[in-house]
Amino acid sequence: MSLQRSGGKRSARSKAKLRFGPAGWMYKDWEGIVYPDPKPSRFDPLQYMAEFFETVEVNSSYYGPPLPKTTTSWVRRVKDFHDFRFTAKLWKRFTHERTKAWTRSEVDQVRAGFDVMMDAGKLGAVLLQFPWSFKRTEENREWLGDVVRTFSHYPLVVEVRHKSWLAPEFLSTLEEEGVGFVNIDQPLYHNSIGPSAHVTSRVGYVRVHGRNYKDWFREKAGVEERYNYLYRADELEPWVERAKEIAADPATNEAYVVTNNHYKGKAVANALMMKSMVIGAKVPAPAPVVEAYSEAVDRYTMPVDVDAESAASSLSEKP
Numbered sequence: 001m002s003l004q005r006s007g008g009k010r011s012a013r014s015k016a017k018l019r020f021g022p023a024g025w026m027y028k029d030w031e032g033i034v035y036p037d038p039k040p041s042r043f044d045p046l047q048y049m050a051e052f053f054e055t056v057e058v059n060s061s062y063y064g065p066p067l068p069k070t071t072t073s074w075v076r077r078v079k080d081f082h083d084f085r086f087t088a089k090l091w092k093r094f095t096h097e098r099t100k101a102w103t104r105s106e107v108d109q110v111r112a113g114f115d116v117m118m119d120a121g122k123l124g125a126v127l128l129q130f131p132w133s134f135k136r137t138e139e140n141r142e143w144l145g146d147v148v149r150t151f152s153h154y155p156l157v158v159e160v161r162h163k164s165w166l167a168p169e170f171l172s173t174l175e176e177e178g179v180g181f182v183n184i185d186q187p188l189y190h191n192s193i194g195p196s197a198h199v200t201s202r203v204g205y206v207r208v209h210g211r212n213y214k215d216w217f218r219e220k221a222g223v224e225e226r227y228n229y230l231y232r233a234d235e236l237e238p239w240v241e242r243a244k245e246i247a248a249d250p251a252t253n254e255a256y257v258v259t260n261n262h263y264k265g266k267a268v269a270n271a272l273m274m275k276s277m278v279i280g281a282k283v284p285a286p287a288p289v290v291e292a293y294s295e296a297v298d299r300y301t302m303p304v305d306v307d308a309e310s311a312a313s314s315l316s317e318k319p
Contacts, residue, residue: 272297
């Protein structure tokens, strides 16, 4: 495949934009920890997140493609945050449900919602997240190639978790096709991909999932249990250095660091810590997060009370 306009490498050297943010923003267990409980009138959690971060990864699009009216609402609600970008997971129909070929109708459903964000300049990346069981076989290489060709007009990044994919020819293929490699932190078991700082397109990408070894592969573990982990500062510091390395690569135009350890807002706490480490100063943070995780975040954050924000811009325009 040829190099795609959406993911190709840049030719001129310039400093890449580095964005930090959590995966998702609508979780019941964030109430009282990330968001105030009770919430003020007309409180908008998406706008509130955009006050503190320049990206969030859309998690719900994994379970089903968002409707155009939904993505239109998302775009409208962050229109005043000019540097803000969404990233979005591709529907699991294309990454996890591989027993039969997808249909044109299913592709069109994805495009209908994503095109709204793309046309508005608010879609930074589309994440193709594959499970650990997706190993580098001929059949799986063909499947991945078909997915990439189908959605090639988006800035694609691919996450694979099995170390069989760490072959030089695979990374070269991603580079040739303009598809970003997702560098991940995950519990390291046999044949799991370890930490890295690969750059294969203009979009650099890091995802940290937590290190909950007890529940990561436990069959009956729920999502909340699997991603229930709060990183210590010393565990995040190497990832901050990798993120800076990715952003400094001449190939990179923009880089994303997404915290996926979302249970009870731990992703928000860790994303704020990493952002502060890069900036070298304390960053504004939701006051409930600082209170809940004070031991971890005190050195890195300045608490902001929602009441002070609600009278300003973030809570004034919910559709």
